[in-house]
Amino acid sequence: MIGRLNHVAIAVPDLEAASEQYRGTLGAEVGLPQDEPDHGVTVVFIALPNTKIELLHPLGEDSPIRGFLDKNPAGGIHHICYEVEDILAARDRLAAGGARVLGGGEPKIGAHGKPVLFLHPKDFNGCLIELEQV
Amino acid sequence: MIGRLNHVAIAVPDLEAASEQYRGTLGAEVGLPQDEPDHGVTVVFIALPNTKIELLHPLGEDSPIRGFLDKNPAGGIHHICYEVEDILAARDRLAAGGARVLGGGEPKIGAHGKPVLFLHPKDFNGCLIELEQV
Numbered sequence: 001m002i003g004r005l006n007h008v009a010i011a012v013p014d015l016e017a018a019s020e021q022y023r024g025t026l027g028a029e030v031g032l033p034q035d036e037p038d039h040g041v042t043v044v045f046i047a048l049p050n051t052k053i054e055l056l057h058p059l060g061e062d063s064p065i066r067g068f069l070d071k072n073p074a075g076g077i078h079h080i081c082y083e084v085e086d087i088l089a090a091r092d093r094l095a096a097g098g099a100r101v102l103g104g105g106e107p108k109i110g111a112h113g114k115p116v117l118f119l120h121p122k123d124f125n126g127c128l129i130e131l132e133q134v
Numbered sequence: 135m136i137g138r139l140n141h142v143a144i145a146v147p148d149l150e151a152a153s154e155q156y157r158g159t160l161g162a163e164v165g166l167p168q169d170e171p172d173h174g175v176t177v178v179f180i181a182l183p184n185t186k187i188e189l190l191h192p193l194g195e196d197s198p199i200r201g202f203l204d205k206n207p208a209g210g211i212h213h214i215c216y217e218v219e220d221i222l223a224a225r226d227r228l229a230a231g232g233a234r235v236l237g238g239g240e241p242k243i244g245a246h247g248k249p250v251l252f253l254h255p256k257d258f259n260g261c262l263i264e265l266e267q268v
Contacts, residue, residue, distance in 0.1 A: 001161030004184045008142060008214055012259045021258070025231035026216070027135030048216075050138045050184045055259075075259035077211045080142055082160070082182075097159035124155070125146045125189075125209035 001090060002082040006132050007052040011065045011078040015057040018075070019044050022053070033057075036111050040064050043111060054111075079118070079128035087115045087133035099123045107133070135224055136216040140266050141186040145199045145212040149191040152209070153178050156187070167191075170245050174198050177245060188245075213252070213262035221249045221267035233257045241267070 012018040015033055023030040031045040040063035046053040056078060058066045068078055084090040087107045094101055100120035110116030110132055119129040146152040149167055157164040165179040174197035180187040190212055192200045202212055218224040221241045228235055234254035244250030244266055253263040 002182070005139070005142070005182050005187075008139070010259055010261055018259050021231075025228060025233060027227075048136070048139050053139075072260050074256055075261070077214065077261055080211065093161075094159060097155075099159060122208055125144055125152050126206050127144055127209070127211055 001084060001093060002131070003085065003134070004083045005051050006081040006083045006130075006134070007054045008080050009054045009056050009078045009130075010075060011056045011068050011072070012075040013057075013069055013073060015042060015044060015055060018055050022046050022055070028053075035059055039111050040066075041111070079130050081116075081130040081132050083134045084131050085133070087117060087131060090131055090133075091117055094119065135218060135227060136265070137219065137268070138217045139185050140215040140217045140264075140268070141188045142214050143188045143190050143212045143264075144209060145190045145202050145206070146209040147191075147203055147207060149176060149178060149189060152189050156180050156189070162187075169193055173245050174200075175245070213264050215250075215264040215266050217268045218265050219267070221251060221265060224265055224267075225251055228253065 019030050022028045029047045033042050033044050035042050040060050042057045042059045044055040056065050091101055091105055100123050102118040107115035107117050115133045117131045121128045153164050156162045163181045167176050167178050169176050174194050176191045176193045178189040190199050225235055225239055234257050236252040241249035241251050249267045251265045255262045
């Protein structure tokens, strides 16, 4: 069912410093910050040859990653995203397997403009997993 | 400098259950457990179309991931691994940038039989980063 690893998302306390570190010290191809007000984050995409890293920083008071950074002030890996072909079929298969889908199980439009779901980390080895329909 | 994302490593408290979940519920291509006594882990490789997930479980008393699981009993993402062409050049560039390389800065032979280094998570947004020469 799951396909490519779409991205690894890293929450960072200082987006400019993290961008400069990936661009300079690590020599990666780093994009410009993009505000995603609907998702409460500012995102910087880092293009690797086979997948992406997304640096996330809170935007606004209700940012879903603010609590994560409060608990992890230095930052940390926030989630990983797997691609699926059919998000509703994926949801039904997961529910049948007893896994909890966050947000009532209805896909939302994610930061890439595609339907996404998040799975409960407690059901997946402590990892927050995003599924994105591609 | 950094190239492909070689793998995402997830520490899991129950390797059999996590393998079955990725094989069954998530429908991925999951390998058999491999003991890596030199590294204190048993590893299960999950092949995605563009990269790998590695499930890690402690092997032996001195496993480097035992402390991580003590702190995160449900499991969690332990590290991410970027590929580099020349690990000594990478180390020197990182040191020049002020980043701390763990283990005295001398590459070791990693679980894939290739030279690896680990970078201090405090210097990289709370993420433990492995560099592997490919």
